[in-house]
Amino acid sequence: MNNWIISGASVLGGEPADIFVRDGVIADSAPDSAQRLDATGLIALPGLVDLHTHLREPGREDAETVETGSRAAALGGYTAVCAMANTDPVADTAGVVEQVWRLGKDAGLVDVQPIGAVTVGLAGERLAELGAMATSAARVRVFSDDGHCVHDPVLMRRALEYVKAFDGVIAQHAEEPRLTVGAQMNEGDTSARLGLAGWPAVAEEAIIARDVLLAGHVNSRLHICHVSTAGSVELIRWAKSKGWRVTAEVTPHHLLLTDDLVEGYDPVFKVNPPLRTEADVLALREGLRDGTIDIVATDHAPHTVEDKECEWAYARPGMVGLETALSIVVEAMAGTDRLWERIADWMSATPARIAGLSGHGAGLAVGEPANLTLVDPAVRWTPGPAELASRSHNTPYAGRELPSRPVATFLRGVPTVLDGKAQK
Numbered sequence: 359m360n361n362w363i364i365s366g367a368s369v370l371g372g373e374p375a376d377i378f379v380r381d382g383v384i385a386d387s388a389p390d391s392a393q394r395l396d397a398t399g400l401i402a403l404p405g406l407v408d409l410h411t412h413l414r415e416p417g418r419e420d421a422e423t424v425e426t427g428s429r430a431a432a433l434g435g436y437t438a439v440c441a442m443a444n445t446d447p448v449a450d451t452a453g454v455v456e457q458v459w460r461l462g463k464d465a466g467l468v469d470v471q472p473i474g475a476v477t478v479g480l481a482g483e484r485l486a487e488l489g490a491m492a493t494s495a496a497r498v499r500v501f502s503d504d505g506h507c508v509h510d511p512v513l514m515r516r517a518l519e520y521v522k523a524f525d526g527v528i529a530q531h532a533e534e535p536r537l538t539v540g541a542q543m544n545e546g547d548t549s550a551r552l553g554l555a556g557w558p559a560v561a562e563e564a565i566i567a568r569d570v571l572l573a574g575h576v577n578s579r580l581h582i583c584h585v586s587t588a589g590s591v592e593l594i595r596w597a598k599s600k601g602w603r604v605t606a607e608v609t610p611h612h613l614l615l616t617d618d619l620v621e622g623y624d625p626v627f628k629v630n631p632p633l634r635t636e637a638d639v640l641a642l643r644e645g646l647r648d649g650t651i652d653i654v655a656t657d658h659a660p661h662t663v664e665d666k667e668c669e670w671a672y673a674r675p676g677m678v679g680l681e682t683a684l685s686i687v688v689e690a691m692a693g694t695d696r697l698w699e700r701i702a703d704w705m706s707a708t709p710a711r712i713a714g715l716s717g718h719g720a721g722l723a724v725g726e727p728a729n730l731t732l733v734d735p736a737v738r739w740t741p742g743p744a745e746l747a748s749r750s751h752n753t754p755y756a757g758r759e760l761p762s763r764p765v766a767t768f769l770r771g772v773p774t775v776l777d778g779k780a781q782k
């Protein structure tokens with residue numbers, strides 16, 4: 359099953375070429391018995407890598423499981439995802455991260471790399487067993503309390519220092535909690551008009567300012583999750599100009615959607631951090647283009663109907679995103695020079711490097727594992743929430759026509775998606 363001749367694909371948007379896969383590895387020829395796939399008109403990209411996925415297992419299998427989330431990922435063109443630690447129980451021990459890692463292997467649709475919690479129970483009081491998670495079978499390198507901010511500066515400093523021993527990285531959910539008590543949406547004109555409590559940009563920016571200084575001070579690796587404001591982009595640009603080891607992600611939804619969508623009070627638009635203004639969206643796009651923001655990460659956050667389709671104030675924040683991420687990036691970043699090459703960097707090579715995932719993001723060079731996706735750049739499609747493979751259907755794009763879509767995905771030469779259909 360893992361010898362292939364994929365013919366006529368435009369590699370990273372360049373000239374059409376044949377891609378040979380031999381025993382799951384990109385090769386310069388394939389045996390006569392290899393299966394053939396006519397990829398004329400399709401773009402070949404390295405398999406996408408998501409640094410920020412909520413798979414919900416263990417604990418909220420009614421919203422998503424490792425298997426259903428893996429299937430959604432493969433359909434979205436991904437070959438690896440990093441599973442966030444805010445499960446129940448929290449992934450704050452070697453036992454839980456190994457459980458998630460094994461479930462990923464059993465599902466066999468993408469490589470599932472668990473993220474470990476920074477603090478016990480995400481409570482922000484004591485450091486979790488970072489070393490034990492790093493040396494476990496799951497080889498954790500990314501640690502995050504995502505959903506919660508590591509708001510104590512001393513704990514944050516200790517975490518940054520601790521992970522240096524194994525070249526780990528702390529992925530911070532930047533939200534000063536005292537500034538967002540009761541917050542329901544972006545603080546600004548729209549929140550004032552709607553009478554909803556605001557989540558001010560400064561709550562994100564204050565933590566980013568503090569943490570880039572801390573990362574510089576202890577010379578450790580900091581990654582900023584889901585950057586959402588123009589001011590955050592400026593701070594990260596400044597931190598990078600100092601040579602500090604800071605990386606940052608933006609979500610597809612923050613590159614496209616704005617806070618005026620909240621006017622209909624549809625909780626599908628409730629997300630953390632909240633949708634911001636047009637000026638923020640434009641600054642995020644510019645930050646991604648100029649390299650201030652390193653990657654696009656989905657923050658795929660599945661929630662059940664009960665948790666989402668209720669009054670705005672009671673709805674949980676989050677949107678599913680794995681199956682629409684590539685389309686949204688194509689739409690939001692249209693007009694960017696060499697867009698497919700940039701997408702390969704933003705959504706594969708750089709996230710793989712930040713997460714320390716070997717075998718992913720290396721491109722389509724001979725000798726590399728055949729982790730790749732084939733994208734139909736010309737197709738337009740309209741997501742119907744019930745057709746998405748994710749167990750939860752909280753997509754903000756239902757009924758919206760989107761450009762481009764992955765149609766085939768290969769994990770080490772084995773197709774996980776063919777003809778737009780999951781293979782298991």
Ligand SMILES: NC(=O)N[C@@H](CC(=O)O)C(=O)O
Nearest residue numbers: 412504505629630659675676
């Ligand atoms: N991004 C979200 O809106 N939700 C995340 C956690 C979080 O960051 O609040 C979730 O786990 O649902």
